[in-house]
Amino acid sequence: MIFLARRIAFYIGAFFLAVTFNFFIPRLMPGDPSARIIASFQGRLNESQVEAIRKSYGLTGSLWEQYITYVGSILRLDFGISTVQFPEPTASLLFYGATWTLVLVGLAIFFAFIIGSFMGIHAAWHRGGFFDSFFTPINVMLNAFTPAIVALLLFYAFSLQLQWFPLGRAHSTSISPALSFEFIGNVLYHATLPVLSIFLVSFGGWHLGMRNVMINLLNEDFVILAKAKGLSDRRVRYRYVARNAILPQITALALSIGFLLGGALVTEQVFNYPGLGKFTFTAIGSRDYSFIQGQLLLLTASVLVANLLSDIANVILDPRLRT
Amino acid sequence: MSSDRVLLEVRNLTVDYVGDNSIARAVNGIDFDIREGEAFGLAGESGCGKSTVAFALARLTRLPGLVSGGSVRFQGEEVLSFEKARLKAYRWREVSFVFQSAMNALNPVIPVSEQIMDVIETHNPELGEKGARARAVEMFELVGIPPQRLDDFPHQFSGGMRQRICIAIALALNPRLIIMDEPTTALDVVVQRDIIEQIVELKSRLGFSVLFITHDLGLMIEFCDRIGVMYSGELVEVAPASSILTNPQHPYTRALGSSFPPLSGPRQRLEGIAGSPPDLRALPQGCRFSPRCPHAMALCAQTAPELRFYPEHESEAACHLLN
Numbered sequence: 001m002i003f004l005a006r007r008i009a010f011y012i013g014a015f016f017l018a019v020t021f022n023f024f025i026p027r028l029m030p031g032d033p034s035a036r037i038i039a040s041f042q043g044r045l046n047e048s049q050v051e052a053i054r055k056s057y058g059l060t061g062s063l064w065e066q067y068i069t070y071v072g073s074i075l076r077l078d079f080g081i082s083t084v085q086f087p088e089p090t091a092s093l094l095f096y097g098a099t100w101t102l103v104l105v106g107l108a109i110f111f112a113f114i115i116g117s118f119m120g121i122h123a124a125w126h127r128g129g130f131f132d133s134f135f136t137p138i139n140v141m142l143n144a145f146t147p148a149i150v151a152l153l154l155f156y157a158f159s160l161q162l163q164w165f166p167l168g169r170a171h172s173t174s175i176s177p178a179l180s181f182e183f184i185g186n187v188l189y190h191a192t193l194p195v196l197s198i199f200l201v202s203f204g205g206w207h208l209g210m211r212n213v214m215i216n217l218l219n220e221d222f223v224i225l226a227k228a229k230g231l232s233d234r235r236v237r238y239r240y241v242a243r244n245a246i247l248p249q250i251t252a253l254a255l256s257i258g259f260l261l262g263g264a265l266v267t268e269q270v271f272n273y274p275g276l277g278k279f280t281f282t283a284i285g286s287r288d289y290s291f292i293q294g295q296l297l298l299l300t301a302s303v304l305v306a307n308l309l310s311d312i313a314n315v316i317l318d319p320r321l322r323t
Numbered sequence: 324m325s326s327d328r329v330l331l332e333v334r335n336l337t338v339d340y341v342g343d344n345s346i347a348r349a350v351n352g353i354d355f356d357i358r359e360g361e362a363f364g365l366a367g368e369s370g371c372g373k374s375t376v377a378f379a380l381a382r383l384t385r386l387p388g389l390v391s392g393g394s395v396r397f398q399g400e401e402v403l404s405f406e407k408a409r410l411k412a413y414r415w416r417e418v419s420f421v422f423q424s425a426m427n428a429l430n431p432v433i434p435v436s437e438q439i440m441d442v443i444e445t446h447n448p449e450l451g452e453k454g455a456r457a458r459a460v461e462m463f464e465l466v467g468i469p470p471q472r473l474d475d476f477p478h479q480f481s482g483g484m485r486q487r488i489c490i491a492i493a494l495a496l497n498p499r500l501i502i503m504d505e506p507t508t509a510l511d512v513v514v515q516r517d518i519i520e521q522i523v524e525l526k527s528r529l530g531f532s533v534l535f536i537t538h539d540l541g542l543m544i545e546f547c548d549r550i551g552v553m554y555s556g557e558l559v560e561v562a563p564a565s566s567i568l569t570n571p572q573h574p575y576t577r578a579l580g581s582s583f584p585p586l587s588g589p590r591q592r593l594e595g596i597a598g599s600p601p602d603l604r605a606l607p608q609g610c611r612f613s614p615r616c617p618h619a620m621a622l623c624a625q626t627a628p629e630l631r632f633y634p635e636h637e638s639e640a641a642c643h644l645l646n
Contacts, residue, residue, distance in 0.1 A: 221427040228383055228420050229442040229492070230411040239441075240430050247432070318432055319476040 003321055007311045011304045016071075018300040022293050023070050032059055036083060036287065056081060057290070074297065080290035082283075090290045093279060094298055100170045101275035103191055104267070105260050108198035113253060116203035120210025121242050127215060136211065143204030151197040151270040158193055159271075165193050168272030194271045198264060202256070209252055213245040247318055254310035258303045330499060330532050331357040331380070336393035338375050338384060340603075347603035349375045351556040352393060354630060357500065362526065362533040364547035364564065366540055366579070370600060372556040373536045377502045380534065381418055382410055398499075416446055419493040421486070423505040428489050429477040436473040439463075439492045446496055462491040466521065483514035490522065494529070502534045507542070519546055540583060544568060552576045555600050555611040558630055562638030572633065572640035574616050610643070618644055 026032075034057045038050055045053075054060055057080060058069050073080070079090040119139065123132040159165045171177070171186045217223055218241060226240040265277030272278070276295060283291040315321050338350040350372045357363045365373045378384050380395055382402060395402040397417060405413055422428040429438055436459060443455040450458065460470040466487040468480075477485060486506060493501050503522075507515040523546065526533060537543050543550055544564045551561040552575065560573040571577040578596045598615040601607055607614055613623035622643050630641040 221422045221424060222430045224383065225420065225422060225428050225489075225492075226430070228381060228414055229445070230415050231441055231445050235441065235445075239433065239437075243432055244430070319434075320431060320478050 004311065004315060007308060011308055015301060015304055018297060019071060019074055020067075022297055023067055026289055026293065027063070027066075032057070032289075034059055079294035079297075082291055083286070083288045090288075090294045093291060094276070094294045097274065097276035097279040098298060100273060101261065101264055101268070101277060103170070103187065104194050104198065104273065104275060105257075105264050107191060107195045108202065109253070109256075109260060111195070112199045112203035113206050113249075115199075116206025117210045117242075117246070117249060119203075120207040121214060121237065121245075123207065124211045124214030124218065124241075125237055127211075132211075136207070139204030139207045141204075142200055143202070143208065145201050146266075147197060147201050147264075148266045148270070150200050151194070151267045154193050154197050155270050166190055170274050190273075194264075194267050194273050197267050197270075198260065202260065205252075205256070206249065209249055210242075210245055213248055214241055217241050217244055247314060250310050250313050250317070254303075254306040257306040258299065261299055261302065328359045329356045330359045330361075330398060331534075332394075332396040333357075333376075333380070334394045334396075336376065336379060336395060337391050338372070338379050339389050339391045341387045341389055342604075345604045348606075349388070349556050349603060350379065353551075353553070353556075353558045355551050355558060355561055357532050357534060358548075359499075360526075360530050360532055361549065362535055362547040364535045364537070364543040364550040365553060366538065366543055366550055367553035368538060368579075368600065371553040373538075373553055374504050376553075377420075377504050377534060377536055381414060381420055381502060383414075383420075412446070415442055415498065416496045417498055418500045418502065419496070419498045421489050421493050421501060421503045421506045424509045426482060426485065426509060429485060431477050434474045434476055435480075435488050439488070439495055442492060443495050458495065459491075462495055463488075465494065465525065466491045481514075482510055483518065486510060486514075486518055487521070490518075490525075494525065494531075497529065498531060500532045500534065502536075504536045505538075506535075508537065508539070515542070522546070540568070540579065552579065555606070556603065557611060557641065558639075559612065559642070560638060560640040561630070562636070562640075566636065566638065570636060570638075572636055572638055572645060573612075573642050574618050574644070575612050576640075610641075620644075 034054045037053055038045060051060070058066055058073070060066075061069070077091055079094060082088045082090045082093055085093065116139075119135060123136050126132055159167050166172075166189070170190050171183065172190075175183050175186050177183060223236065223240050226236045231240075261276070264275060265280060267273070268275040268277040269281055276298070279291065280295045282288075283295070333353065333355050335352045335354060336350055337348065337352050340347045340349050353376065355363070365376060367373055375384070375388065378388070379390050380402070382390075382405065384390050390403060393403075397413065402413060429435060436456070439459045439462060440452070440455040443450060443458050444452065447455070447458075456473075459473060463470045463473060468484055468487055468491070472480075477488075480488065486509075490506075506522075507518050510518065519542065522533070525531075533547075535543060535547055544567065547564045549561060550564050550567050551558050552567070552573065553559070554575050560567070560571065560576045562570075562572070562576075567576060568580040571580055575596075578594065581594045582596065584593055596615055601611055601614070607624070609625045609627050610616070610619075610623040611627070613619040616623065620643060626643075628641045628643045628646075630639050631645075632639045633645060
């Protein structure tokens with residue numbers, strides 16, 4: 001428990017560091033977001049109107065006052081107002097996008113981790129056999145593809161040419177969001193190709209990682225002892241070998257979250273999927289500072305949360321961390 | 324305490340390690356018997372094939388190792404031709420193993436209770452979980468570990484306790500033979516003594532035989548009834564423990580004995596054995612020890628001597644000097 005408390009304290013510290021950087025970096029750059037809005041009125045604003053706009057972006061007062069205001073609003077989940085979709089609050093855009101990204105990345109990670117790990121277990125157990133010598137090189141190769149290529153190929157083949165899958169969006173416009181089978185089915189249908197393209201480039205990594213750790217463990221005394229004890233193959237494989245091999249995989253899973261969210265950016269762009277990545281892409285193009293800043297914070301927070309979850313999982317799975 | 328009935332009969336056992344372009348004969352046609360209730364020791368320097376023999380007897384040889392010839396008869400049955408089901412009963416019900424390093428012989432992430440109960444449940448499914456647990460408690464009491472610690476994890480025990488747990492696991496099915504591959508090498512001398520005394524006590528109570536492997540000749544002489552000395556994959560001498568150092572027949576045994584410093588008496592210069600063991604891929608013709616032997620004759624370099632019984636010494640030795 002002391003271990004977890006220490007980790008949580010560390011993550012909170014790391015988050016505030018990110019908030020601080022997030023506050024200072026845009027202010028070190030020339031110009032500020034309000035200038036764009038003010039300029040768009042072509043001088044038809046009077047002094048107090050300009051002041052009001054600057055105030056709404058937290059740009060009045062000393063730097064220290066601005067910082068306090070900023071931290072306060074972050075804690076209230078107020079990320080300011082989007083400049084592109086003015087006057088939409090950034091927070092609602094962020095959470096809308098994050099929900100869809102979570103659907104994509106969540107499904108892709110879930111399948112990639114489970115399928116990749118099981119393939120790795122199988123390949124390691126029968127190493128040198130047909131499965132291992134066929135799938136291991138193929139999965140390594142797939143893992144070397146970039147998400148952009150795979151997404152484009154899938155999009156071209158299955159959406160444009162064969163027209164088996166839709167050309168974009170998270171769900172059909174004809175169905176309104178509801179917790180019904182129809183809606184969920186529609187969402188899954190729209191998510192299939194984007195999920196598949198993230199899955200294809202990432203499951204090989206889990207296959208390879210699991211296989212390597214497993215093979216190292218197969219020479220451990222406790223595994224040889226377990227086999228000598230006459231236990232069933234299944235039990236030795238899962239309870240003695242895979243049970244140990246999963247620990248470094250969980251840590252790697254947390255570390256991959258950031259990478260996957262970055263990869264989702266391209267995938268969402270290709271499939272015109274309304275996720276965080278797509279909004280970020282637009283936001284960068286149109287200098288929507290509050291959105292970019294909010295997205296950065298959300299990314300930081302999700303990497304930290306993923307790490308915290310992996311710490312918790314490790315404490316549950318590894319008794320050596322509990323004492 | 325040992326009877327004259329033979330429990331395990333090893334004849335002409337040969338084990339090779341197969342490389343891409345070479346074969347190393349790690350065990351070259353060795354013969355020995357282990358009698359019921361006997362502690363038989365295998366001594367020799369590192370790499371002489373002691374552990375390879377142990378693994379072969381339990382049919383645990385794995386590639387690149389290959390048992391390429393000979394026979395191992397357990398109570399008259401040929402172990403090397405056991406099929407899967409018979410082998411499963413042989414391993415652990417009749418023969419069990421204690422490994423060198425107690426640190427690695429237990430799975431670090433599952434409680435020790437599970438690691439002793441699984442072998443009981445696998446071989447005696449009729450006992451059920453309750454029966455297996457009762458047996459595990461009994462075993463823990465037998466080796467002097469408080470049964471309330473049954474559900475602890477390996478890292479919560481000291482090295483000596485872990486080795487006791489390994490012994491408890493080895494005893495769980497009341498086997499006829501326990502192969503102990505350097506069971507105390509990783510422990511300090513005090514703990515080592517405790518463990519050995521405990522094994523002696525259990526052995527006299529339960530009547531199992533032991534194949535004891537170590538390079539600690541002093542410890543072996545105290546514990547074993549008979550000792551086989553191995554050199555470069557061959558048995559060069561098999562003699563009662565009481566006379567192996569006082570009346571060694573083979574020059575290698577003599578040299579091994581004189582590499583131990585006496586604890587009392589006048590200071591004397593230690594005699595080492597000049598040279599190093601031969602490369603198993605390029606063995607000398609004739610006696611393998613001849614290049615290092617101070618008494619080597621012309622004959623030694625040509626023909627290898629056979630292990631022969633010399634009734635006047637109650638021992639077997641393989642040396643031309645004795646003829």
